[in-house]
Amino acid sequence: GQQLNQSPQSMFIQEGEDVSMNCTSSSIFNTWLWYKQDPGEGPVLLIALYKAGELTSNGRLTAQFGITRKDSFLNISASIPSDVGIYFCAGQNRAGNNRKLIWGLGTSLAVNP
Amino acid sequence: DSGVTQTPKHLITATGQRVTLRCSPRSGDLSVYWYQQSLDQGLQFLIQYYNGEERAKGNILERFSAQQFPDLHSELNLSSLELGDSALYFCASSVASLNTGELFFGEGSRLTVL
Numbered sequence: 001g002q003q004l005n006q007s008p009q010s011m012f013i014q015e016g017e018d019v020s021m022n023c024t025s026s027s028i029f030n031t032w033l034w035y036k037q038d039p040g041e042g043p044v045l046l047i048a049l050y051k052a053g054e055l056t057s058n059g060r061l062t063a064q065f066g067i068t069r070k071d072s073f074l075n076i077s078a079s080i081p082s083d084v085g086i087y088f089c090a091g092q093n094r095a096g097n098n099r100k101l102i103w104g105l106g107t108s109l110a111v112n113p
Numbered sequence: 114d115s116g117v118t119q120t121p122k123h124l125i126t127a128t129g130q131r132v133t134l135r136c137s138p139r140s141g142d143l144s145v146y147w148y149q150q151s152l153d154q155g156l157q158f159l160i161q162y163y164n165g166e167e168r169a170k171g172n173i174l175e176r177f178s179a180q181q182f183p184d185l186h187s188e189l190n191l192s193s194l195e196l197g198d199s200a201l202y203f204c205a206s207s208v209a210s211l212n213t214g215e216l217f218f219g220e221g222s223r224l225t226v227l
Contacts (some may be wrong), residue, residue, distance in 0.1 A: 001153060033214045042115065042203050042218030043156070092214045095186065099170060099212035105155040 006104030023089030031092040032072035117219035136204030
């Protein structure tokens with residue numbers, strides 16, 4: 001099925017560093033979502049974006065809805081060990097009744113204390 | 114704790130067999146979604162039920178079927194299992210009929226087919 005291009009695939013950083021990851025699509029979306037999956041758990045919603053250009057924060061996390069509506073970015077500031085996990089982006093076109101989420105393959109984040 | 118409960122957590126079976134995965138959604142949620150997660154394919158949407166009725170269908174194989182019961186719990190049946198069916202199967206729930214993207218996921222059922 002259709003997938004988003006999420007990069008980087010993996011990151012290994014030092015505690016305290018900032019992190020940036022992004023997601024791109026060939027299609028336009030009107031909703032972008034960022035989820036985090038901890039080891040052995042299901043994905044948990046971090047941030048939802050509904051408007052092109054929107055910038056939304058959740059604690060140390062900030063996500064942006066690209067103005068082209070074909071990309072989104074997630075930044076994590078001052079990383080800590082519990083930020084370890086896989087971060088997934090998902091896009092959705094909420095037109096009509098077809099509202100399937102299209103998912104990226106994830107960015108795996110490792111934090112060295 | 115998302116409030117979504119999935120059983121079993123782990124399941125090992127042989128090719129050709131049939132298994133049933135169970136999901137109880139969050140209290141008050143009427144929609145249940147099933148996803149398959151594998152390393153190379155990521156999260157693949159299988160099917161959605163809303164209040165007992167099929168609402169949306171994704172990449173669900175004909176060997177797989179699902180249903181949602183009057184008490185809103187859902188079951189995913191996987192039959193004639195193949196090695197490639199080994200994956201994590203997630204259930205997610207939401208309150209709405211139409212998918213807003215804001216889903217609550219269970220911890221998953223890890224299926225290993227030998």
